[in-house]
Amino acid sequence: MDVEERDEHSGHLTTGHEWNGIKELNTPVPRAVYFFLSLAFLFSVGYWILMPAWPFGVSYTKGLLGIDQQKVVAESLQQAAVARSGWVKKIETEDFATILSDPVLMKIVRETGRPLFGSNCAVCHGTDAKGGKGFPNLTTPSWQWGGGPENIANTIRVGINSAHPDAHSSQMPAFGREGMLNRPDIERIVDFVYSLSNPESKDLNPEGVKAGKDLFAANCAACHGENAKGNPEVGAPNLADKFWIYGGDRRTIYTTVWGGRQGHMPTWEGRLSYIDRKILTLYLVDKRQPDQ
Numbered sequence: 001m002d003v004e005e006r007d008e009h010s011g012h013l014t015t016g017h018e019w020n021g022i023k024e025l026n027t028p029v030p031r032a033v034y035f036f037l038s039l040a041f042l043f044s045v046g047y048w049i050l051m052p053a054w055p056f057g058v059s060y061t062k063g064l065l066g067i068d069q070q071k072v073v074a075e076s077l078q079q080a081a082v083a084r085s086g087w088v089k090k091i092e093t094e095d096f097a098t099i100l101s102d103p104v105l106m107k108i109v110r111e112t113g114r115p116l117f118g119s120n121c122a123v124c125h126g127t128d129a130k131g132g133k134g135f136p137n138l139t140t141p142s143w144q145w146g147g148g149p150e151n152i153a154n155t156i157r158v159g160i161n162s163a164h165p166d167a168h169s170s171q172m173p174a175f176g177r178e179g180m181l182n183r184p185d186i187e188r189i190v191d192f193v194y195s196l197s198n199p200e201s202k203d204l205n206p207e208g209v210k211a212g213k214d215l216f217a218a219n220c221a222a223c224h225g226e227n228a229k230g231n232p233e234v235g236a237p238n239l240a241d242k243f244w245i246y247g248g249d250r251r252t253i254y255t256t257v258w259g260g261r262q263g264h265m266p267t268w269e270g271r272l273s274y275i276d277r278k279i280l281t282l283y284l285v286d287k288r289q290p291d292q
Contacts, residue, residue: 091282092275096149099282106286113283116276120268129287134246134263139287142243144170146232153281159267160235167267170235172223176258181219188212189220190253196228196240197248 017024051063131137192212223236230238
């Protein structure tokens with residue numbers, strides 16, 4: 001522009017750019033922006049002088065205040081270890097019954113056990129410990145290898161069909177696939193097993209249930225017991241309750257009898273410390289539903 005043009009309303013000069021009659025003003029940067037930029041600069045200079053900031057070679061400027069974040073973290077961890085040592089010693093040395101009856105210790109167990117379970121067990125058993133198809137619900141009293149605290153602690157330690165030399169070992173035979181039972185006999189066993197957890201079902205075949213009971217006694221009772229309530233000594237589950245790992249409908253029971261089952265759980269002895277495994281055990285005992 002040859003002649004500077006000033007906007008009559010704002011008093012600012014224009015830039016000379018115009019779009020459809022709208023002229024662009026040459027508006028100055030607000031003073032507040034300069035103020036805060038100056039303030040940020042002064043803060044940065046002060047921080048560089050007082051705090052560790054500039055790297056050089058294998059070290060860095062220490063700052064006039066001499067603050068070392070590594071030392072701060074190390075001191076925090078040391079303080080946490082001291083605070084933790086008191087209750088850790090109690091949980092490590094006290095028996096399960098004593099800890100379960102101590103409200104203070106159980107509060108710690110719940111707070112510590114939740115992230116432990118979430119990091120190590122939830123991927124299979126769910127964040128609520130209620131499992132899913134193929135993974136048992138840990139909030140019920142139905143445990144294949146025993147639901148007492150000592151039993152649970154040992155199962156966590158050695159696993160099931162794991163690499164641990166003392167691992168729980170169990171496998172249900174594939175009665176159909178291996179030719180031990182024919183299809184009609186398997187269907188009769190399914191009738192009987194289904195009737196145990198669904199005695200009021202209208203779909204029951206009395207003749208099939210009766211024949212299945214005899215077949216069950218001859219082929220299944222050795223592991224599951226004559227009353228079908230299982231045997232924790234060999235990891236045989238209770239078939240007379242409502243808690244099923246793979247499912248309690250007829251189709252799933254048939255699939256189980258026909259093809260067999262073999263679950264796996266890793267050993268945690270080399271992955272978690274004794275105290276962590278004990279906390280997990282107490283956490284699971286505490287997670288059981290009140291009405292169970």
